[in-house]
Amino acid sequence: MKAILLVSHGSRSPKTKEEISDLVEILRQRLPEVIVEFAFLEIESPGIPEGIDRCVSQGATQVVVTLNFLNAGRHVDEDIPAIVLTAQKKYPQIKFSISKPIGQHPQIPNLFIDLINGV
Numbered sequence: 001m002k003a004i005l006l007v008s009h010g011s012r013s014p015k016t017k018e019e020i021s022d023l024v025e026i027l028r029q030r031l032p033e034v035i036v037e038f039a040f041l042e043i044e045s046p047g048i049p050e051g052i053d054r055c056v057s058q059g060a061t062q063v064v065v066t067l068n069f070l071n072a073g074r075h076v077d078e079d080i081p082a083i084v085l086t087a088q089k090k091y092p093q094i095k096f097s098i099s100k101p102i103g104q105h106p107q108i109p110n111l112f113i114d115l116i117n118g119v
Helices: 012-029 048-057 075-088 108-117
Strands: 002-008 035-040 062-067 093-099
Touching: 002 012, 002 048, 012 035, 035 048, 035 075, 035 093, 048 062, 062 075
Parallel strands: 002 035, 002 062, 062 093
Antiparallel strands: none
């Protein structure tokens, strides 16, 4: 069974966790055949290891760590892959993959155009 773990940076603002939770609920509705969980790199909980544990406890055999980060950087290039590598050692039977940051998606320019036109 496939799981999506939506990973965000984390923030002290409670609004951030609420927004992520709302997004995950939408994804769950649109992808009912997929496990969808969220986690944060720092500051907020659940952390990435706990998010992975949640996916595995629900029967995931594949976990797609989906990066809710706009661009590459130390967290995307080093920190998150290191956490996923640790999880791979803990769960060798699970297939792990990591998405690119959302800023590298080809539809991002269109999203920005929509935002600009809406102002």
